[in-house]
Amino acid sequence: MRILAFLSLILVLTSCDDDDAYLVELNLNFEHHVDNEVLVFNEINYENNSDEFYSISELKYIISNIQLQNKNGNWFSYPVEDSYFLINAGVEESLIVNLSGIPNGNYQNIRFGFGVDQSNYPLNGVNNFVPTAEENDMLWSWSAGYIFLKFEGEYQLVDPIAPENFLYHVGSHGQNLDNYRTVELAVDLDLNADTQLDISADVSKIFDATHQMSLQQKSDIQIDPENAPKIADNVVEMFQIQMN
Amino acid sequence: MCRALYVLCLLFLLVACGSDDSSYTDIEDENRVLDFPQPDFFPSPTYDLEANPPTEKGFELGKKLFYDGRLSSTGVISCGFCHIQEFSFTHHTHIVSHGVNGALGTRNAQPLMNLAYMEDFSWDGSAAHLDAFPIIPITTDVEMNESVGNVIEKLKADEDYQSLFAAAFENENIDADNMFKALSQFLIMMVSADTKYDKVMQGNAVFSEEEASGKAVFEAKCASCHSGILFTDQSYRNNGLPINPEYNDIGRERVTGESDDRYKFKVPTLRNIALTYPYMHDGRFQTLSEVLNHYDSGMDHTENLDPIFINDNEIGIPLSDTEKSQLLAFLQSLTDDNFILDQRFSEF
Numbered sequence: 001m002r003i004l005a006f007l008s009l010i011l012v013l014t015s016c017d018d019d020d021a022y023l024v025e026l027n028l029n030f031e032h033h034v035d036n037e038v039l040v041f042n043e044i045n046y047e048n049n050s051d052e053f054y055s056i057s058e059l060k061y062i063i064s065n066i067q068l069q070n071k072n073g074n075w076f077s078y079p080v081e082d083s084y085f086l087i088n089a090g091v092e093e094s095l096i097v098n099l100s101g102i103p104n105g106n107y108q109n110i111r112f113g114f115g116v117d118q119s120n121y122p123l124n125g126v127n128n129f130v131p132t133a134e135e136n137d138m139l140w141s142w143s144a145g146y147i148f149l150k151f152e153g154e155y156q157l158v159d160p161i162a163p164e165n166f167l168y169h170v171g172s173h174g175q176n177l178d179n180y181r182t183v184e185l186a187v188d189l190d191l192n193a194d195t196q197l198d199i200s201a202d203v204s205k206i207f208d209a210t211h212q213m214s215l216q217q218k219s220d221i222q223i224d225p226e227n228a229p230k231i232a233d234n235v236v237e238m239f240q241i242q243m244n
Numbered sequence: 245m246c247r248a249l250y251v252l253c254l255l256f257l258l259v260a261c262g263s264d265d266s267s268y269t270d271i272e273d274e275n276r277v278l279d280f281p282q283p284d285f286f287p288s289p290t291y292d293l294e295a296n297p298p299t300e301k302g303f304e305l306g307k308k309l310f311y312d313g314r315l316s317s318t319g320v321i322s323c324g325f326c327h328i329q330e331f332s333f334t335h336h337t338h339i340v341s342h343g344v345n346g347a348l349g350t351r352n353a354q355p356l357m358n359l360a361y362m363e364d365f366s367w368d369g370s371a372a373h374l375d376a377f378p379i380i381p382i383t384t385d386v387e388m389n390e391s392v393g394n395v396i397e398k399l400k401a402d403e404d405y406q407s408l409f410a411a412a413f414e415n416e417n418i419d420a421d422n423m424f425k426a427l428s429q430f431l432i433m434m435v436s437a438d439t440k441y442d443k444v445m446q447g448n449a450v451f452s453e454e455e456a457s458g459k460a461v462f463e464a465k466c467a468s469c470h471s472g473i474l475f476t477d478q479s480y481r482n483n484g485l486p487i488n489p490e491y492n493d494i495g496r497e498r499v500t501g502e503s504d505d506r507y508k509f510k511v512p513t514l515r516n517i518a519l520t521y522p523y524m525h526d527g528r529f530q531t532l533s534e535v536l537n538h539y540d541s542g543m544d545h546t547e548n549l550d551p552i553f554i555n556d557n558e559i560g561i562p563l564s565d566t567e568k569s570q571l572l573a574f575l576q577s578l579t580d581d582n583f584i585l586d587q588r589f590s591e592f
Contacts, residue, residue: 081421118372123295127421130379131393143370143499144379174499175364175372223501 024104026189027196028066028097031242032059032089034203041090042153048207050214054155054166059089059203060136061149061235062115062129065182066099068189069109076103081125084116086136089203107189110197114181114235115148118172140171147171148179149235151206155215166219168206170228170235177225179232185241198242205238206231275301275411278429280360283437285445286473289360291374291432298429301412303588306430308408309423311591314398315378316388323381323427324591326353329584332436332516333357336527349386350491352527355520357583358513360432363478367509367525368496374431375424392420399423436515436583444577451577458574461567465539468552475514475578481550482507484543484559488526495525506547518579532575536568 032039034046034056045053063085066078078099088094116126129146133139138147149170154163172179189197207213211230221227278298282289296302310327313320327333333356351367365371371380381387382395399405400418410416412426443449451459462470471477480496487507496505509525523529529538540563543553553559563571 123292125421127375127424128419130420131391131396134383134391134393139379139383140370141383141385142380144365144372144376145370173501174369176500176502223498225501228501 022104023101024191025098025100025195026102026191028099029196029198030087030089030095030097031198031200032203033200039089039203045156046204048204048215049212050207050216052155052157052215054153054207054215055163056151056153056203058150058152060138060151061087062133062138062146063087063097063112063183064116065111065113065120066097067111068102068107068187069111070103071106071108075111076107078102080120081128084126084129084132086132086138088136089201102191104191107187107191109184110187110189110241111182111184114183114232115171115179116146117180118175118178143174145171145174149231151203151231155219157216164219166215167221168231169222170231173223173225173228177229179228181232181236183236183239185239187241200240200242201238202240203238206234209234209237275299278303278433281433281435281437283435283442285442286358286435286437287361289432290363291360291428293360293432296375296425296428298433299412301408302426302429303433305405305408305412306426306428307589308404309427310430315382315390315395317390317394321388323378326381326387327356329586329589329591330519331355331521332519332580332584333434334520336521349384350493351525352522354512355516356431357434357436357515358474359434361474368499369480369510370499374428378424378427392423396420396423430589434583434589436580438582439515439580440577442580452573454570454573455577458570458572458577461563461571462574465561465563466571469511469550470514476511478511480505480508480510482509482546482548483539484546484549484553485524485526485528485538486542486544487546488528491526493526504548508548514575515578516580516583518576519584532572533568536563536571539563540568 034044039056039059042055042057045055047053064083065080066083068076068078070076079101085097086094087097116129120126130139133146138150139145140147147169149168151168153166155166156163170179185199187197207215210233213227213230213234218224218227221231276299278300280289280293280298309315309323311322311324313322313325315322326335328335333353335353354367359365359374362374363369365374365377366380371377379392382390382392396418399409405418409418409422409426413422415422440449440451440455444451469477469479469481469483482495485507494506496508496510497503499505517523517532521530521532523532523535529535539561541560543549543560545554545559549559553561
């Protein structure tokens with residue numbers, strides 16, 4: 001009996017191959033830049049709009065809730081429980097987000113979340129992301145919440161003085177303040193041909209986008225109801241689709 | 245054509261599976277959904293019982309996890325080590341709770357009961373959902389000092405857990421989601437609503453004169469914060485405890501980053517209060533008399549002291565000796581003996 005069931009399953013899976021609704025894979029490739037150059041950790045001093053020179057030692061963030069909108073305007077949601085990913089700009093393997101089971105077709109928009117959505121939390125299997133977040137130090141030690149972004153390095157002013165550390169850690173503040181954000185980008189994806197989507201992130205935007213962040217004013221931002229939401233706003237703007 | 249084939253195959257699948265795979269239905273029959281013990285005089289639960297309905301097997305698994313030292317790095321500190329049923333699931337041989345290798349925490353273990361009605365968890369609300377709460381004790385170095393990932397690996401290697409997870413959850417997975425769900429199933433079933441107070445409210449008992457006077461004092465002076473049937477309005481407030489420089493615990497500000505929340509802590513329930521000494525977030529008071537003395541004359545005017553305590557030129561809630569003993573009598577009526585003896589929640 002089991003064999004029969006199995007056979008018919010195979011039949012189900014293969015019989016629709018010719019339909020336009022068959023399922024394909026898509027890789028999201030994340031690349032990190034500062035202004036127009038590929039991000040290099042530690043060695044290079046970049047400059048932000050507040051005339052501060054900074055180098056980057058760590059950049060990690062969580063993305064989630066991936067959705068694609070087809071040409072008819074319908075949204076396909078990637079299964080939420082499988083939809084949490086940790087991007088670590090310093091770890092090659094984490095930069096490729098492999099999605100499978102996507103209906104083949106043409107898509108015009110992609111949406112994903114920055115961080116973890118509290119309205120879902122902690123349903124939909126988000127707790128299964130805990131071990132990954134934990135291994136990557138993306139949990140606050142004293143609270144049951146995720147750190148959405150860890151961005152760290154050193155900075156100094158124009159005058160050559162000893163560099164100081166900076167540290168931005170952004171997450172939601174209990175049920176008080178939600179720093180989850182949604183990123184939406186226009187794409188031109190034909191999954192009959194394309195198997196990959198390149199998303200580039202301009203890291204300098206974390207300092208300078210909607211809000212201008214100055215390290216001199218505050219270089220250690222963690223649970224900060226004034227500045228953490230600004231950083232979250234800026235992060236949303238750092239993503240762009242890379243056209244090949 | 246494809247669609248027709250698909251439907252046919254699906255039909256076939258259903259038939260093929262339905263005929264002899266009776267083991268499936270057996271498991272489902274066996275794993276009964278438990279009746280949530282909702283008292284009619286309680287509010288409706290905040291916990292989403294539909295998303296994670298307590299079942300017989302899930303509860304059993306949750307209880308095993310709760311009393312299992314393997315959730316800690318040293319293998320000996322279980323949840324039940326700090327949350328002891330006799331004391332309404334608190335811990336009071338030490339003022340602040342202690343964890344692996346005797347490491348001291350900075351906070352007093354909270355009682356575990358009526359958690360299905362809470363909006364968020366811990367003294368400062370650092371967990372917004374019960375299913376996520378266990379991350380904190382498991383990973384905190386002064387508590388269990390473990391990692392969730394490592395706990396899962398230990399559970400996967402254990403045959404008892406393999407069969408328990410399989411029986412408790414449809415997807416049969418041993419993963420963090422199911423582990424936390426099982427713990428929640430166990431925890432939310434701990435409803436404590438069978439005190440003398442409840443019996444009196446239901447018309448099945450009467451207060452002594454002392455208790456009745458205590459109730460009146462309580463309603464006049466305490467019930468604005470310790471309000472309603474749960475004896476808490478679930479807000480965060482500063483009740484004027486002098487700052488303990490050893491910890492300088494900023495309370496709710498740690499979660500929100502708001503200086504307006506400095507030194508505010510969750511208004512605790514007062515159910516089973518006679519059992520849950522020591523008192524306050526850092527366990528500074530050993531007895532309820534000390535607590536009452538604090539409200540009467542022990543307050544410091546620290547930042548964000550609740551305005552209720554600020555009168556013309558005095559702070560606090562003046563209480564006469566008579567009122568104090570009346571209050572003590574009333575607070576004793578909030579003890580639920582059946583709860584602390586309930587075998588369903590006991591380790592052995």
